[in-house]
Amino acid sequence: MNSIATLSTSIRQGLITPTQLMELCLESIKKWEPTVRAWAFLDPNQAMKDAANAERELKAGLDKGPLHGIPIGIKDIMDVNDWPTAAGCPSWEKNLCRSDAGVVAKLRQAGANFPGKTVTTAYASFDPPPTKNPWNLQRTPGGSSSGSAAAIAMRMVPAALGSQTGGSVTRPATYCGVAGFKPTYGWTSLEGILPLAPSMDHVGMLAQDTADLEILWNALRNSSRPAHTPEKITLPHFGILGGFFEEEASPQVNQHMRELAQRLEQSGATVSRLSTPPEFSQVIQRHRVIMAKEAAAVHAYWMSRRPRDYPPCITSLIQEGVQYSNQEYQSALEARSFWRSQMVNLKGDCDALLVPATSTPAPESATTGNPIFNSPWSYTGMPSLSLTSGCSEEKLPLGFQIVGDYWEEPALLQLGKWCENALNIVPLVPPLLKS
Numbered sequence: 073m074n075s076i077a078t079l080s081t082s083i084r085q086g087l088i089t090p091t092q093l094m095e096l097c098l099e100s101i102k103k104w105e106p107t108v109r110a111w112a113f114l115d116p117n118q119a120m121k122d123a124a125n126a127e128r129e130l131k132a133g134l135d136k137g138p139l140h141g142i143p144i145g146i147k148d149i150m151d152v153n154d155w156p157t158a159a160g161c162p163s164w165e166k167n168l169c170r171s172d173a174g175v176v177a178k179l180r181q182a183g184a185n186f187p188g189k190t191v192t193t194a195y196a197s198f199d200p201p202p203t204k205n206p207w208n209l210q211r212t213p214g215g216s217s218s219g220s221a222a223a224i225a226m227r228m229v230p231a232a233l234g235s236q237t238g239g240s241v242t243r244p245a246t247y248c249g250v251a252g253f254k255p256t257y258g259w260t261s262l263e264g265i266l267p268l269a270p271s272m273d274h275v276g277m278l279a280q281d282t283a284d285l286e287i288l289w290n291a292l293r294n295s296s297r298p299a300h301t302p303e304k305i306t307l308p309h310f311g312i313l314g315g316f317f318e319e320e321a322s323p324q325v326n327q328h329m330r331e332l333a334q335r336l337e338q339s340g341a342t343v344s345r346l347s348t349p350p351e352f353s354q355v356i357q358r359h360r361v362i363m364a365k366e367a368a369a370v371h372a373y374w375m376s377r378r379p380r381d382y383p384p385c386i387t388s389l390i391q392e393g394v395q396y397s398n399q400e401y402q403s404a405l406e407a408r409s410f411w412r413s414q415m416v417n418l419k420g421d422c423d424a425l426l427v428p429a430t431s432t433p434a435p436e437s438a439t440t441g442n443p444i445f446n447s448p449w450s451y452t453g454m455p456s457l458s459l460t461s462g463c464s465e466e467k468l469p470l471g472f473q474i475v476g477d478y479w480e481e482p483a484l485l486q487l488g489k490w491c492e493n494a495l496n497i498v499p500l501v502p503p504l505l506k507s
Contacts, residue, residue: 073227073230075230075283076230076231076283077284079230080139080141080287083140083141089127089141090124090130090141093123093141093142094122097119097143097228098119104226104228107204107504108222108226109191109203109219110191110203110219110223110226110228111189111190111191111219111223111228112148112158112160112189112190112191112192113148113155113158113165113188114188115155119185119186119187122186123185127141136182136183137183137291139182139287139291140182140183141183142184143185143187143229143230144179144186144231144233144288145187145190145219145220145223145224145232146186146188146190146232147192147217147219147232147235148190149192149196149266150173150233150235150265151169151171151172152172152173152176152186153171154168154170155168155169155188157266159192159194159196160194160195160196160199161195161381164381172264173263173264173265174261174262175233175260175261175265175275176233178292179233179291179292184291187228187229189219190217190219190220190223191222192215192217192219192235193215193218193385194382194383194385194386195268195371195382196215196216196237196240197215197216197268197386198215198216198385198439198440199215199383199385200212200215200439200440201213201218201219203218204222204437205247205434206222206249206503206504206505207225207247207248207249207467207469207502208467208468208503210436210437211435211436211437211468212434212436212437212438212441213244213247213248213434214245214434214441215244215440215441216235216240216244217232217236217244217245221244221245221247221250221278224278225500226505230280231277231278231279231288233275233276233278233288234252234275235265235273235274235276236254236276236450237268238272238443238446238447238450239441239447239450241253241254241274241276241277241278241458242276242449242457242473243430243443243445244278244440245278245471246429246458246469247433247434248434248469248502249500249502250278250279250280250460250499251278251281251457251458251459251488252278252458253276253277253278253279253289253455253456253457254276254450254455254456255276256453256455256478256479256481257274258294258453259294259297259455260293262275268363269363269365269366270366270370271362271366271405272359272363281497282459282488282492285485285488286485297479300479300480300483301482302483302486305483305487307341307342308341308342308487308490309342309343309344309421309422310422310423310424310425310474311343311344311419311425311426312329312343312344312346312425312426313346313347313425314345315347315349315352316348317445320444320445321428321431321445322432324465324470325428325430325432325470328462328470329426329428332426332461332472333426336491336494336495339495340494341494344422346418349414349418354407355411355448356444356447358407358408358411359404359448359451361400361401362405362408363389364392365393365396365400365401365404366393367389368391368392368393368396369393371386372394375390408451411448411451411452412453412454412478415452415454415475416478423483424474424475424476424477424487425474425475425476426473427472427473428471428472429458429460429470430442430445430446431444431445433466434468434469446473449473454476454477454478455475455477455478455480455481456474456476457473457474457475457476457485457488458471458472459471459472459491459492459497460500461495461497463500474487474491
């Protein structure tokens with residue numbers, strides 16, 4: 073399965089039709105789904121009907137743009153008309169929705185087609201999913217956008233939607249060797265999406281590369297806020313964050329970041345070494361307070377009525393949230409404004425911050441991994457882009473995050489493309505696909 077950009081060009085050149093593309097997608101799912109388990113729900117008949125409709129529209133001269141006729145996976149916390157939203161809970165598997173989530177409606181307007189819904193961890197929290205990591209079936213694919221990341225890695229679809237409240241887009245993207253993007257908080261609609269912690273819930277996107285993420289973002293962003301056209305980047309200036317990020321990273325990850333800095337400098341970039349303030353670890357705890365308190369507000373009532381629908385990790389999070397006082401919650405909210413300005417000041421004149429995407433390669437499947445390198449950007453709402461830039465000694469993907477200015481997604485995506493060119497980053501192929 074090629075990239076969105078390549079497939080879109082191929083459709084317009086008559087090299088492939090939307091129905092042929094959907095057939096390839098469904099064949100790949102049929103072959104690999106029993107092993108990888110990336111999908112919560114599939115509707116092949118409707119997918120083929122929608123692909124045929126896209127084909128008719130294109131033949132009639134109605135071209136809706138680069139997503140027209142492209143198969144996209146939808147995370148199973150997002151409503152799709154006449155499909156269930158189970159959110160990782162078997163009890164809700166027959167809960168049919170009567171409208172599309174806002175972002176799904178935008179994709180539909182752009183001509184995208186949907187083969188089905190990708191697996192999420194239960195209620196987009198921390199409980200391990202059934203999905204397997206294509207790079208090693210005993211390792212976690214990450215969460216909570218587990219199915220989206222694995223489906224792209226296995227070339228079942230070229231792209232998928234995810235969501236991030238802690239590290240649920242950029243972490244699984246890296247564990248599975250694909251690209252992930254979390255825009256500024258508020259850039260995309262949350263309508264029709266099951267909440268976890270509403271003040272930190274972000275819609276995110278996963279794809280093979282930055283160019284595809286840019287296509288998705290342009291289709292999904294809130295058009296009421298104008299997007300600035302950035303000046304063409306020649307030689308960027310990055311600030312690599314040490315301190316907390318060096319202390320919490322594994323030796324392999326730290327070595328990878330040192331090598332990454334050297335490669336960027338050799339390509340002409342300026343790389344400044346920055347350090348987080350000593351109290352930066354407070355960000356992780358403040359994020360946890362907000363996440364737990366808001367998750368309890370959303371789920372505590374339902375959990376009290378249907379406790380069997382809530383597995384251990386989400387149960388623990390909700391119970392923790394019930395215990396936090398309103399004063400602790402308000403303090404965490406107030407501290408967020410402070411940390412937003414702190415991170416902007418720390419970035420200074422740099423075009424973007426660089427940090428590892430994960431603290432370690434993908435761990436064992438009993439966990440979804442540690443989000444501590446991702447949650448600061450969910451807490452502050454800063455946009456972050458994760459790119460896969462190599463492999464560990466165990467042949468598991470490693471990656472880095474580029475963190476940009478608020479509301480400056482075009483510039484951040486341009487930096488991502490610059491890095492891909494400078495570092496010769498190409499989509500990785502997991503061993504399972506080569507077998």
